[in-house]
Amino acid sequence: MxxxxxxxxxxxxxxxxxxxxxxxxxxxxxxxxxxxxxxxxxLAPGDVHATQPALEALHGRLGIEESVLLRLTGGAFSLGLNIVDAVGQAPSFLIPFGGIGTQIEGQDFFPFWLKARSLGLDVALEHFSLAAAAARQGRILFPDDATEAYGRSDYGYHLPxxxxxxxxxxxxxxxxxxxxxxxxxxxxxxxxxxxxxxxxxxxxxxxxxxxxxxxxxxxxxxxxxxxGAFPVDRVLTATGPRFASVPAYAELRTGEGGWTALYPAAGHTHVLHAWSSAHRGDEDAVRDAAATSSMPLDAITIRRIDxxxxxxxxxxxxxxxxxxxxxxxxxxxxxxxxxxxxxxxxxxxxxxxxxxxxxxxxxxxxxxxxTDRVRDFQSAFYVTSLQPGPFWDDARAADRAPDLDHMLATFAARGEIAPFEDESFAPDSWRALLIGQGLVPERWLPPIDRTDPAVIKDQFRAMLGFVRDHVLRQPTHDDLLRRIAHGP
Structure with a gap:
């Protein structure tokens, strides 16, 4: 007892x-x-949970069958988050659920990519990620022996x-x-x-x-x-039309007055728009949300957030x-x-x-x-943003924890992710975010300089080939959702 x-x-x-x-x-x-x-x-009709991969394991422990859950909720799979500059001044980038690249001679992949980039490599970090490649091609990647040998691969959900x-x-x-x-x-x-x-x-x-x-x-x-750490104090949720082909990822679009997230599901697209009342009124925000999402919005709910x-x-x-x-x-x-x-x-x-x-x-x-670690990962999105506008000026000037300053400084110096106890976001998630935001380290860890450049080049080719071939064998997101909707 x-x-x-x-x-x-x-x-x-x-x-x-x-x-x-x-x-x-x-x-x-x-x-x-x-x-x-x-x-x-x-809850309001537009509310949605864009979950982290760990929730799938919890569902398993509780005896919740994935296909039944998605059929009952009208949910969808997600392989990560795509961040887009709606103004078009910066390239988009995807933060995938899963690892990026695989080890070379027992050393972590990322410093090799940093060195190759400085020498002229023009291949984005996400191209070495199975989850990111699958997301871009509208496919769903389920972990197996081959993916586990390559590196970690995970998925989350968009659950109304x-x-x-x-x-x-x-x-x-x-x-x-x-x-x-x-x-x-x-x-x-x-x-x-x-x-x-x-x-x-x-x-x-x-x-x-x-x-x-x-x-x-x-x-x-x-x-x-x-x-003091976050500029957002107002949030709008709404529903929009279903995508003709449901993307296997969420998308966050940054705009002058805030940001808009699209969470595709099997029945609708769920829209969340975040802004600051210091710069935009509610009516302005509704117009911003519709314009940035590029879709008509229904079931609009506006809430204050503190x-x-x-x-x-x-x-x-x-x-x-x-x-x-x-x-x-x-x-x-x-x-x-x-x-x-x-x-x-x-x-x-x-x-x-x-x-x-x-x-x-x-x-x-x-x-x-x-919660410190989660807060710092969220805060890093704002303080490293290059987006222009008063909202983003406030975001960059917001309070930040000393631990986050240390994280950003160590990454900028040699691409290292400072280890903190109770961190729940993987180093590759931090790397994808910071590189995508334009924070490129000045140097890399010295031990990788001992590896023959020819070995690195061969390994890069092998990784890209494996990612391409393995992803093409996966089911499309649309086919999977159709099978789930039709039941066993």
Whole structure:
């Protein structure tokens, strides 16, 4: 029997069901009872989750079949994010889900590419990525022995948020989660934290540990603002027409007044436009979103956004995950990624005794570090941008953490990605972002100079040939979505 007998998860939408199902699946064998308190949805029709690859593994643990999930949600696969200068002053670049290149004589690929580039190589970094090549050709790459020998290859999803949340409820119930649908919930506090939740002013549910997945328990949790680090304070979501051929990647288009992201799905294209109210009004932003996306928009919803995080996500016997723990900037859509990180670390720090103090302190330390790393990856997009305009001037002048300054300085010097504890974005993701933004290192790591240039040239040819041939054998995204839509 666990030291915690009953976990009450209160919140809404996908974070609620992912938290309840994950805790139930992991801890039911120890006798833990999980109760989910479902509050009314806060989602709009245009909302979508552009997920990181790790979510696929979590779905597998919860018994969620991929084809069924995509059929129920009208979702699609994604192999990365393409960043486009809508003004046309800079070339586009893709941040792929997966590795870029393969080792040469036991050394990392990237410094060899840097050296070759300085000597006149005119082949973009993404051409050495299986995921990027597949995305550009409208194909979906599933990892196999050949791709694993070449390097890491992953994929994420574009999941319309309303049907995705709905689709998670049944697996949670199947795993044994006890479900309570309510209009509101209020915490009843005792000397050591929350004692129970009062549901709709009538029912009372007790628990040992409470997980706040969007219920604001407690409502006065101390918060650290990230307002100074990000220029965006307004976000528009909408739906647009389905692409005739559904791209296997998302696209972020930068414009003078902000940026617009397109997330293709099987039924619609989901559009997110981000801007600053200091430079654009809401009506201007609606026009910007339609112009930059180049499509008519429907189901438009506009929200205020205030990025920041809880000073301590675990207070007393209440652990915050999702937006209750951290409201990130919308770039790269990391909301579910942060919720999943919170769940992974909660299970690792789950109380082994009635006293939570040691586990609580460790969890708070890890989550501060993990959210720092995510924040810095998002911040790097803004501070390295070359886009003109007042919005981007503010973005480049925004506050940045010393760790990010160190990351950018070490990369600019020799192309190194400084290792930080609790980093959840791979070095190749950082490299793709920074190179794409125009930050090209001055030098490379000296050990690669011992490798014969002829060997490097042969290896480059072999990599490009493998990427081309292997990608051409993969199914097209459209064919795969058609097969999924038609069922088994």
């Amino acid at each position: 666990s030291a915690v007998d009953t976990v009450v998860v209160a919140g809404r939408d996908a974070p609620l069901w992912l938290a309840a199902a994950t805790i139930q699946q992991a801890l039911a064998p120890a006798g833990v009872i999980v109760r989910a308190v479902e509050l009314p949805s806060a 948020a309303i049907p995705y949340a709905r689709s998670l409820k049944a697996p949670a119930a199947h795993l044994g989660v006890e479900i309570h649908e309510v209009s509101f919930a209020r915490a009843e506090h005792g000397e050591d934290g929350i004692v129970a939740l009062l549901l709709d002013g009538e029912r009372r549910i007790e628990g040992d540990l409470f997980v706040d997945a969007g219920a604001d328990l407690p409502s006065d949790r101390p918060r650290e603002s990230w307002r 990025p920041g995080r809880a000073a301590d996500p675990w207070v007393g016997n209440c652990v915050a995950i999702g937006k209750s723990a951290c409201t990130p900037d919308p770039v790269f859509d990391v909301g579910l990624h942060l919720a999943q990180l919170g769940l992974v670390h909660l299970l690792a720090c789950f109380p082994a005794s009635r006293s939570h103090a040691a586990q609580r302190a460790e969890y708070n330390r890890i989550m501060r570090s993990a």
